[in-house]
Amino acid sequence: MGLSKKDSFDTLQNRIADLAKALGHPARVAILQFLANQNACMCGDIVEELPLSQATVSQHLAELKRVGLIKGEIDGPKMCYCIDKKAWNEAKDLLSQFMGDVKKCC
Amino acid sequence: MGLSKKDSFDTLQNRIADLAKALGHPARVAILQFLANQNACMCGDIVEELPLSQATVSQHLAELKRVGLIKGEIDGPKMCYCIDKKAWNEAKDLLSQFMGDVKKCC
């Protein structure tokens, strides 16, 4: 079918998967790189940086907002997007812990 | 439409996204946790560990194989799956570097 079985997995597994899914598109990786390499929030011109339409970029931004990695605040006519430090660090910790626990294997 | 624009992004962005996408499902996170917490490869009984059908688990394993995070080798009647250390470390480095470059912001 396609009926989601996500409830059968635990909260941590779901959170890791959800964060990873948000990173699972090159446009969103590019957006985050852009925001992360800036010393300030990004106001207005994200669309110009990407080879995608305004509607599509807005959709990707909404997905990043959904998982909490970025937050947007209104600045007069424009919108300013910033990395959400708290969620970003949570994501970094979760992922690095997850990737870190490999024991020696074959 | 839905026509992929992935070619418009660079190789690194695509690789990060592709790895993240592979981690973007709780079943695959669970499989990797399972393999990573073992001191040996996992032969045979992965399906029993998951609340999914054999066909679905096989599909998730194929996805993990596709990105290179695991490798499978035939052991008589069974199949042994192992974390691919090389790809795993590459993934860990890529992700931690990606998550690491945040400058101070708002």
Added chain:
DNA sequence: AACTTTTATCGTAATATTACGATAGACTAT
């Protein structure tokens, strides 16, 4: 050879994602 076990693949259906044009909503500036 016939049977069992294990895993991959095929076929199929439901749902989700990706993408864009068009439109609406919010704000500034004239």
Added chain:
DNA sequence: ATAGTCTATCGTAATATTACGATAAAAGTT
């Protein structure tokens, strides 16, 4: 008030993902 700018949302279409039963393929066992 009107016009311009920026962003979100709606509508829609194409494609991808998720899930499973059924079947095939490969290996060991009797």
